[in-house]
Amino acid sequence: MSNRITEWIDQRFPLTSFVKHELTGYPTPRNLSYWWNFGFLAGFVLVLQVATGIFLAMHYKADIALSFDSVQHIMRDVNYGWLLRYMHSTGASAFFLVIFIHMARTLYYGSFRAPRELLWWTGQGLLLLLMATAFMGYLLPWGQMSFWGATVITNLFGATPFIGDQVVVWLRGDYTVGDATLTRFFALHYLFPFLIIGAVVVHLVALHTVKSSNPSGINLADKDNIPFHPYFTAKDFFGLGVFLIVYSVFVFFMPDSLIEPANNIPANPMQTPNHIVPEWYFLPFYAILRSVPNMVGGVVAMGLSVMMFAFMPFLDRSRISGGAHFRPIYRLQFYLFLLDMLVLGYVGYVPPTSQTMLIGQIATLCYFGSFFLVPFISRAEERWLIRRGLPQGIITLMESEAQDIEKRKLKQHLRKGDKHE
Amino acid sequence: MDISNIPPGGMHTVAWQGKPVFILHRTPEQIKAAGTSNGVSDPEPDSQRVKNPEWLVVIGVCTHMGCVPNKEGPGWVCHCHGSQFDDSGRVTRGPAPKNLEVPPYRFVAEDKITIGKA
Numbered sequence A: 001m002s003n004r005i006t007e008w009i010d011q012r013f014p015l016t017s018f019v020k021h022e023l024t025g026y027p028t029p030r031n032l033s034y035w036w037n038f039g040f041l042a043g044f045v046l047v048l049q050v051a052t053g054i055f056l057a058m059h060y061k062a063d064i065a066l067s068f069d070s071v072q073h074i075m076r077d078v079n080y081g082w083l084l085r086y087m088h089s090t091g092a093s094a095f096f097l098v099i100f101i102h103m104a105r106t107l108y109y110g111s112f113r114a115p116r117e118l119l120w121w122t123g124q125g126l127l128l129l130l131m132a133t134a135f136m137g138y139l140l141p142w143g144q145m146s147f148w149g150a151t152v153i154t155n156l157f158g159a160t161p162f163i164g165d166q167v168v169v170w171l172r173g174d175y176t177v178g179d180a181t182l183t184r185f186f187a188l189h190y191l192f193p194f195l196i197i198g199a200v201v202v203h204l205v206a207l208h209t210v211k212s213s214n215p216s217g218i219n220l221a222d223k224d225n226i227p228f229h230p231y232f233t234a235k236d237f238f239g240l241g242v243f244l245i246v247y248s249v250f251v252f253f254m255p256d257s258l259i260e261p262a263n264n265i266p267a268n269p270m271q272t273p274n275h276i277v278p279e280w281y282f283l284p285f286y287a288i289l290r291s292v293p294n295m296v297g298g299v300v301a302m303g304l305s306v307m308m309f310a311f312m313p314f315l316d317r318s319r320i321s322g323g324a325h326f327r328p329i330y331r332l333q334f335y336l337f338l339l340d341m342l343v344l345g346y347v348g349y350v351p352p353t354s355q356t357m358l359i360g361q362i363a364t365l366c367y368f369g370s371f372f373l374v375p376f377i378s379r380a381e382e383r384w385l386i387r388r389g390l391p392q393g394i395i396t397l398m399e400s401e402a403q404d405i406e407k408r409k410l411k412q413h414l415r416k417g418d419k420h421e
Numbered sequence B: 001m002d003i004s005n006i007p008p009g010g011m012h013t014v015a016w017q018g019k020p021v022f023i024l025h026r027t028p029e030q031i032k033a034a035g036t037s038n039g040v041s042d043p044e045p046d047s048q049r050v051k052n053p054e055w056l057v058v059i060g061v062c063t064h065m066g067c068v069p070n071k072e073g074p075g076w077v078c079h080c081h082g083s084q085f086d087d088s089g090r091v092t093r094g095p096a097p098k099n100l101e102v103p104p105y106r107f108v109a110e111d112k113i114t115i116g117k118a
Helices: A002-010 A015-024 A034-057 A067-076 A081-109 A117-139 A144-159 A164-172 A179-210 A228-253 A280-291 A295-315 A328-349 A354-388 A392-420 B028-036
Strands: A027-029 A225-227 B011-016 B019-025 B055-059 B091-093 B105-109 B112-115
Touching: A002 A015, A015 A228, A027 A228, A034 A081, A034 A179, A034 A228, A067 A081, A081 A117, A081 A228, A081 A280, A081 A295, A081 A328, A117 A144, A117 A179, A117 A280, A117 A295, A144 A164, A144 A179, A144 A295, A164 A179, A225 A228, A280 A295, A280 A328, A280 A354, A295 A354, A328 A354, B055 B112
Parallel strands: none
Antiparallel strands: A027 A225, B011 B019, B019 B055, B105 B112
16 A cells, blocks of 8 residues: 555655665765764754744743743743753753764864865854854843843944944844844744754755765775665664763753853843853853954954864865874874863853963964964875875875876866867 | 932942943042043043043943943952953953943933933
């Protein structure tokens, strides 16, 4: 019976062929490690956030007189409202954790290199959409931290030359963060996840065009690819199980550990809490913002710190593929970068003193320095590694890539010659 | 608003355009201290910032990132990043670039001021 229905659909819509080609039979490198699970996990958390978010939106009121109380109403009166709320707030942190690990995997294994640049840049766009969504969502409970975080960050747009002050008022809908701001942030917070879904589709189309990289860094022969189902559906579901265990520990046993205590106080525009701090996933960027003594400089530095990742395909000049796998210096740089992010996160969290400011400034310099040094270090490292001797697989790959570049150059040259006729 | 019930040295905070406005009833010592310097990072004589030196009216929003400073000792301290302002609302330290903004206001009577219209 279901076969007849499937046949009926297949005559009108490429359902079976799509599922076979892009999902169950999709060729995947056999050596993918668990670091490749995180893309799927990110998609799962997106679905989780949209689902919990929509049900929360059925009970939430986006009016400054009602919002804080509506969240309390959800926590206390709505059936399983407490679960929805905690799943959504924990889910936001989980989303960023998964995405950061996903990005770390890409940086480590060099999966941003040709031909995967667009994959990396669509991912970059997704990160920006996610950060905007999270920022707007955080205002909605209308707590002290929500209000003051929104005040500080919308103030930053005042750094825009000439029209800065007008931009801030336009953004907020009023001279200060108020009812107009809350209403529009709610509307946009509801919208953006659907833009994210669209961008994820684009991201996946890019992925299916260039196919996954793999931990060895070498393009595997066709025979070394295995069908996605059942091998990686099983691996993804196993990873999902582990993720859900960690997630559930937070949701059911320590949900308030991720909620700032000051946010349990309704917003008071007349009084700033002694210690304004953003959610953990924004801390390194907040530290970079505060490290520059000049306001415009701080905003520029913070914006650049997020956008720097986009330049990686151009910065990495080494022709050795596989990222950190075969390149010990790149690996060291990667670990130092991770350490730097942790230092920046700490600096972003603690109240600023002259010592933490100094540490923050050094860490900011190291952050940007890591990116700027990549072109030079990668070239020097390549020369050193070639002298030291590379595994045969890499040598073959580099030679064939060099041949491809030569062939392409020759074709262009000949085509140009034809044009002159 | 009626300022008759603010004692010398006392401060009142009112909301104007959604922002807090500090109204400080300055003692003679505070007036003298404010007159001795022009402020540190954003020089401006005290006389230009007040209509009546006994009363300081400034918008209580730190010119750095918009937090509300707390009245502490002489002047205000902003706990977000450590900016300090003196008893004339001028920035004396810390990442804030400018003095506290003076809103348009006027005395409609000896003990009443209207904020919003100079």
